[in-house]
Amino acid sequence: MDSAKLTLDPAFAIGPVERRLFGTFVEHMGRSVYTGVYEPGHPDADESGLRRDVIDLAREMGVTVVRYPGGNFVSNYNWEDGVGPADERPTRLDLAWRQIETNAFGLDEFMSWIExxxxxxxxxxxxxxxxxxxxxxLLEYANHPQGTRWSDLRVKHGRREPYDVRLWCLGNEMDGPWQIGGKTAEEYGRLAAETAKAMRRVDPRVELVASGSSSSGMPTFASWEATVLEHCYEHVDYVSLHAYFDPARGDRASYLASAVEMDAHIDAVVATADHVAAKLGTRKRLRLAFDEWNVWSQSLFDGEASLDWAEAPRIIEEDYDVAAAVVVGSLLISLLNHADRVGVACQAQLANVIAPIRTEPGGPSWRQTIFHPFALTAAHARGRVLRTEVAAPGFPTERFGEVPALTAAATHDDETGEVTVFAVNRGERPLPLDVDLRGLPGLAAARHVAVADEDAGARNSQEAPDRVVPRAVDGAAVRDGRLSAVLPPVSFNVVRLTRA
Incomplete structure (x- = not known):
């Protein structure tokens, strides 16, 4: 087979495009917060010290949800240290990343930033x-109107109206031996259940996320979820998934096919959650929060013990190339194709630390290559995700065997009639794409853009911030109810179709 084929029909949909799929993550880690989103004295900082250039880029990126303050950081964090007058806040040792935490940025600053x-x-x-x-x-401080100790303290700190935070994670990666205060599945499941019940007493509107396995490679993967959920299934709304995909591990083809692993991870957690539901005899269907995912050369990181005590050090500042952008695009496609069960997703992290946005202290900010597939998908995925049955040439990999050279998702906006096809060509040659649109009459090709380059190792940098950007691709056309386009080698593509 020399070309890839899809058939789209609005009668066959996976589910609605959940806007919470386009989340990110800000953790007190490295320069994610300090000199990332927050830098008093920077030429672009506002009166609160928030970097407006980063705010503008986050808006451009289409970020809808931001997870905070961790991550591993949260498991040794006293939230009270980060509220109130800045000059009265204590400086602490952060045991997660062996950093000096000044607490100059805390809950109130974060909520100002997120607004x-x-x-x-x-x-x-x-x-x-x-x-x-x-x-x-913490929930009382954030959400209760006033008249109690913690809500009145928020008012005293200058915020009369509640922050009204709805999404809450019940801890982070509690199965990890690196986690400060880690738990067994039995210990954590009981604690999560009791905490969930108590938090709902404070505010019944909260949506709660149970901590799933730290990765699908953990020796207790799936058994952790099964045990935890037997305790807290009826008290939570989501179970979390975390995964990082490593360009330094194994062959390049397997790296480009990372979405195969994400698909299997999601399917395994869905199966485990549904098994627990059947065992408990409940009709409730749990949703998934993939609240940490990204590309990261994790195998090259020597671990937390290798870090020296420092304030906002430069750690895990990955320089992303075109191949990374293509992988990120394929992971976004996987999330869309599981829209019936994945309700929240957060790319980790936003600024500097394995991030789509890079900054320099006192200097500029710029978009890394992985910024672009996220921004394009957040901007154009609207309406419902349609089922896509891919027929494509084979793509051999060491880890997964032969997989399709194409991975794709499509969305259909019932209001505008617009259809958007998101497609990744994993292969080293151009890939002709043929899409059967007979179930969607009256469409015309609007625009085909791709994130690609003759050099798949090309990167953006402070000196060349626009070396890799989305570029228009000629030739996309609709004739006789079929879309034809050619996907460049190793590329992430967006083809938008509107009514003629």
Missing amino acids: EVRAEPMMAVNLGTRGLREACD
Whole structure:
């Protein structure tokens, strides 16, 4: 087979495009916060020290949800240290990343920032070194109107109206031996259930995320979820998934096919959650929060113990190339194709640390290559995700065997009639694409753009911030109810179709 084929029909849909799929993550780690989103004295900083250039890029990127403050950081964090007058806040040792934490940026600053970004907060509570009581105190500070100790403290700090945070993570990666205050599945499941019940007493509107396995490679993967959910299934709304895809691990073809692993991960957690539901005899169907995902050369990181005590050090600042952008695009396609079960997703992280946005202290910010597939997908995925049955040439890999050279998703906006095809060509040659649109009459090719380059190792940098950008591709056309286009080698593509 020399070309790839798809058939699209609005009668066959997976589910609606959930806007929460386009989330990101800000953790007190490296320069994610300090000199990332927050840098008093920077030429672009506002009166609160928030970098407006980063706010503008986050808006451009289409970020809808932001998870905060961790990550591993949250499991040793006292949220009270980050509120109130800045000059009265304590400096602490952060045990997660062996950093000096000044607490100059905390909950109130984060909420001011997220309101500027126009996104929704997703707060994590410390179930490592703390527990139920502190989680309820934080929720009271954030969401209760006034008239109690913690809500009145928020008012005293200058915020009269509640922050109204709806999404809450019950800890982070509690199965990980690196986690401060890690738990067994039995310990965590009981704690998550009791914390969830208590938090709903404070605010019944909250949506709660149970901490799933740290990765699908953990020896307790799936058994962790099964045990945890037997305790807290009826008390939570989501279970979390975390995954990083490593360009330094194995062959390049397997790296380009990383979405195969993400698909299998999602399917395994869905199966486990549904097994627990059947065992408990409940009709409730749990949704998934893929609240940490990205490309990261994790095998090259020597671990937290290798880090020296420092304030906002430069750690894990990955320089992303075109191949990374293509992989990120394929992972976004996987999330769309599981829109019936994945309700929240957060790319980790936003600024500097394995991030789509890079900054320099006192200097500029710029878009990394992986910024572009995220921004394009967030901008153009609207309406419902349609089922796509791919027929494509084979693409041999060491890890997954032969997989299709094409991975694709498509969305249909019932209001405008617009159809958008998101497609990745994993192969080293141009790939002709043929899409049967007979179920969607009256469409005309609007625009085909691709993130690609003759050099798949090309990167953006401070000196060349626009070396890799989305570029128009000629030749896309609709004739006799079929779309034809040619996908460049190793590329992420967006083809938008509107009514003629």
